[in-house]
Amino acid sequence: MTEDRGLNVGSRSSDRDPRIAVIRHPPSLLYSSPVPVHVVDHPLVHDALVTLRDAATAPELFRRMAVRISLLLAAEATRDLPVSPVTVRTPLGPAEGRRISADVVVAPVLRAGLGMLDAVLELIPTARVGHIGLQRDEITAIASQYYAKLPRDLDRSVVLMIDPMLATGGSAVAALDLLKQAGARDVRMICIVAAPEGVALVQRQHPSVRIYTPVIDRELNTHKFIVPGLGDFGDRLYGTVDADVPATGR
Numbered sequence: 001m002t003e004d005r006g007l008n009v010g011s012r013s014s015d016r017d018p019r020i021a022v023i024r025h026p027p028s029l030l031y032s033s034p035v036p037v038h039v040v041d042h043p044l045v046h047d048a049l050v051t052l053r054d055a056a057t058a059p060e061l062f063r064r065m066a067v068r069i070s071l072l073l074a075a076e077a078t079r080d081l082p083v084s085p086v087t088v089r090t091p092l093g094p095a096e097g098r099r100i101s102a103d104v105v106v107a108p109v110l111r112a113g114l115g116m117l118d119a120v121l122e123l124i125p126t127a128r129v130g131h132i133g134l135q136r137d138e139i140t141a142i143a144s145q146y147y148a149k150l151p152r153d154l155d156r157s158v159v160l161m162i163d164p165m166l167a168t169g170g171s172a173v174a175a176l177d178l179l180k181q182a183g184a185r186d187v188r189m190i191c192i193v194a195a196p197e198g199v200a201l202v203q204r205q206h207p208s209v210r211i212y213t214p215v216i217d218r219e220l221n222t223h224k225f226i227v228p229g230l231g232d233f234g235d236r237l238y239g240t241v242d243a244d245v246p247a248t249g250r
C-alpha cells in the first residue's frame, strides 16, 4: 500500500459536496493527526470493489471479494495501533520485532458486517467481538436495533466498527451511539461503499470517528440505496436476493 494513496482524503464527489468536511494533508503529513475520512485508494482495493459492484458477481465470489477488500481496509485502519518491542529467536539468533499491544474490539453491524469479520480476525486473531444487530426498514430506511452484545471495558480498546454500506448513516450513527454509550472512545468505522449523506451524518453526530472507505459514491436513490453502489450487500453476500427483484432497492 503506497502511503500517499493510503491517505488520499476526499474524493471527486466529496470534493463537490458541501456537507462533507474534506481535510487535505500533503502526502508528507501522513497519519500525523486523525482526519474524519480516509479514502483508501489502493489498486487492489479498487480491483475487489469493482467485482463487488458487478451485478453478475455470484455470492461465492462476492464473499471472497468482501474478505479481500476488508483485509486491505482493516490494514489501513490499524496502521497506527500501538506496539510493544519483543525479541524472538530465529534459527540464526535473536531478532527484535514488535507486537500489537492494543486491545482491539471488532464490532460488526449485522448482518452485512459479518462478511467483513473473518478478514479482521485474520489480521488480529486476539480481537474481541461485539455484535450489533440493526435492520433498516425497507420503506422508511430507518434502522432499528434488534440485538447487541458488546465486550466489557471498551474505554481501553481500539474499536473497529465494520459495516460495508454507509448510506443514510442512520445505522452507523445508531451503532456508534451504542458503542459510545458502552464507553468506547477510540472508534474507527470501516465501510466498503459510502454515500455523501452518510459520511456527513457520521461527521456531524460523531466527529471523532474516523471513517475508512475506498470510495464516496454519487448519491442515494429515492429508496435510500447508494448509486451506483453495489445493491443490497447483505442479500448479495448471503444469496437472499430474489432473482426477479434485484438487490437495488426497487
Ligand code: PRP
Binding pocket: 109, 110, 111, 112, 113, 134, 135, 136, 137, 141, 143, 163, 164, 165, 166, 167, 168, 169, 170, 171, 172, 198, 224, 233, 234, 235
Ligand atoms: C444495510 C447495511 C447497513 C445499512 C446502511 O443493512 O449493511 O447496516 O443498510 O444503510 P443506512 O446508512 O441508510 O442506515 P440492512 O439494514 O439492509 O440489513 P442487513 O445487513 O441485514 O441486510
Ligand code: URA
Binding pocket: 112, 165, 167, 224, 225, 226, 227, 229, 230, 231, 232, 233, 234
Ligand atoms: N444497504 C445496502 O446494502 N445497500 C445500499 O445501497 C444501502 C443500504
